[in-house]
Amino acid sequence: MSAQAITSKRVNIIIFLNIILLFSSVSVLAASTAFLVTDEIYQGVTVGDINVGGLSVQQAEQKILAFFKVKFERPYIQVIFQDNVRSISAQDIDLNIDAAKLxxxxxxxxxxxxxxxxxxxxxxxxxxxxxxxxxxTYNQDKLYSIFRTIARTVDREAKDAKLKVTGVGKTIEVVPEVVGYKVDLAKSMAEAAANLNTRPFLNLNLTVEEIVPAVCAKDLTEIDGLVSSYTTYFNPADQNRTQNILLAAKSVSDILVRAGEIFSFNNTVGLRLARHGYKEAPVYIDGKLVPDWGGGVCQVSSTLYNAILLADYDIEERTAHFRPPAYVPIGQDATVADNLLDFKFKNNSPHNIYITSEVMGNHLTINIYGKRITDPPQIQIIAADQKVVEPNTVIRQDSNLEYGKEIVEDEGEKGLCVTTYRIKKIDGKVVKQELLAIDEFPPVDRVVRMGTKIK
Structure with missing residues (x-):
């Protein structure tokens, strides 16, 4: 090995030993300092981001107070949601710091x-x-009250996208959905509590739940035309019945039924109860016309039934009235009852459809909108094989009535039996004949009182 190489090696060794000596000296110094007893706060101690090392207790307290005095003069919390910022000052929530304790x-x-x-x-x-x-420390009630005030400006209901039909030509426009927001007050308060004691200034992103509407604009983009429409008439002078029709019609308006989905009238309209605004009006119960809550709602379900028939969608559930109502042809009614009888249909088309209702003057109209098709089939609803069933006559003996005298107590009603078909035609030719129902409306007995009293 050359003398130059040996010399270089010795130099490296000397440098290495000096580095070790330096680190050892630092360690010894740190250890010595650690063992050093002093009346001051030890070096390296901080209160939050405030360095108080080397200070007396009184000096540290003054430094902490001075630091937060400046902070408390400015907004201490910035509550952020999207582009909106709400500032909360220390005074707003009685914010304070125990500098002496710290x-x-x-x-x-x-x-x-x-x-x-x-x-x-x-x-x-x-x-x-x-x-x-x-x-x-801070006043939790005041902070909660401020958060609640902020929430009232942020919270909003989600709104479904809708179809807007305007003009004589029935121009269809899609009104976009509105995303809803709901502030989670509990989580926002918890986040504030978790961070207030760790930061000298707090930017707080408000915890907000985003509520996506059930119907979005993309669900309506293919809907471009009227598929079917049906109108029935009522007596607006019957205020209770009219009120019930209005409520039920509103419930089935602006309703999206997706391709392949089954629509339930009862699930959509809900219970027909007084607390929901429904009134008493005549309905058939056990074959008799009596006042009951929600009378008139069946006119809405029957009007919808006929619109669905004309649109050629599948009927999943339908029940006839005990007696045929006057507002639709015989065999084309659909009665409903809370938790008992429902009207259901299936959108068997490959496209979404949209239901609207209109109540104007004395008529109710239900429209079905969907995807236009070229040369749609013609749909007819016909009632065939109508049969009249004569009522029975019931004789009731009356010992208080003179012998041989007769009084008709109830004229009774004739019964009916009707078979209803849906006929589909293309270019005037029948391509399908579908049996919808065989409805039987039983007769109501004629009741006669016959006297048996002998003078």
């Missing part, structure tokens, strides 16, 4: 516990730092 806690770092524990705390403080959490 200064004492800072002083106690490295001064409590066993000798080993104290030495360890001092050593770690000097070498790695020791951060104390801020001890802020």
């Amino acid at each position: 200064a004492k806690e800072a002083y106690l770092v490295g001064r409590t516990g066993s000798t080993f524990t104290r030495f360890k705390e001092r050593y770690l403080s000097i070498n790695q730092g020791h951060q104390l959490q801020l001890a802020l």
Whole structure:
């Protein structure tokens, strides 16, 4: 080995030994400092981001107070949602800091516990730092009240996309959906509480639930024309019945039925109860016309039934009235009853459809909108094989009535039996004949009282 190489090696060794000596000296110095007893807070101790190392308790307290005095003069919390920012000052929520307590806690770092524990705390403080959490107090009720006020400006209901039909030509326009928002007050308060004691200033992103509407504009894009429409008439002078028709018609308006989906009248309209605004009006119960809640709703279900028949969708559930109503042809009614009788149909087309209703003057119209097709089939609903069933006559003897005298107590009603078909034609030719129902409306007995009293 050459003399030059040996010399270079010795130089490297000397440098390495000096580095070791330097680090050893630093360690010894740190250890010595850690063992050093002083009346000041040990170096490396911070209150939040405030360095209080080397200060007395009183000096630390003053430094903390001075720091937060400046902070408290400015908005302390910025509540953020999208582009909106709401500032909350320290005064708004009675925000305060216990500087004396924090200064004492800072002083106690490295001064409590066993000798080993104290030495360890001092050593770690000097070498790695020791951060104390801020001890802020605030009025939770005031903060909650502010959050609730903010929530009222943020919260909004989700709104479904809708079809808007205007003009003589029935121009169809899609009104986009509105995404809803709901502030989660509990989570927002929890996040504020978790961060107020760790930060000298808080930017808080409000916790908001996004509510996506059930119907979006994309669900309506293919709907471009009227598929079918049906109108029935009522007596607006019957205020209770009219009120019930209005409520039920509103419930089945602006309704999307997706391709392959089954629509339920009862699920859509809900219970016909007084608390929902429904009134008493005549309905058939056990074959008799009596007042009941929601009388008149069956006119809405029957009008919808006929619109669906003309649109050529599948009928899943339908029940005839006990007696045929006057507002639709015989065999074309669909009665409903809470939790008992429902009207259901299936959108068997490959496209979504949209239902609207209109109540004007004395008539109710239900429209079905969907995807236009070229040369749609002609749909006819016909009632065939109508049969009249004569009522029976029931004789009731009356001992209080003169012998041989007769009084007709009830004229009775004739019964009917009708078979209803849906006929589909293309270019005038029948391509399908579908049996819809065979409805039987039983006769009501004629009742006669016959006297048996003998003078």
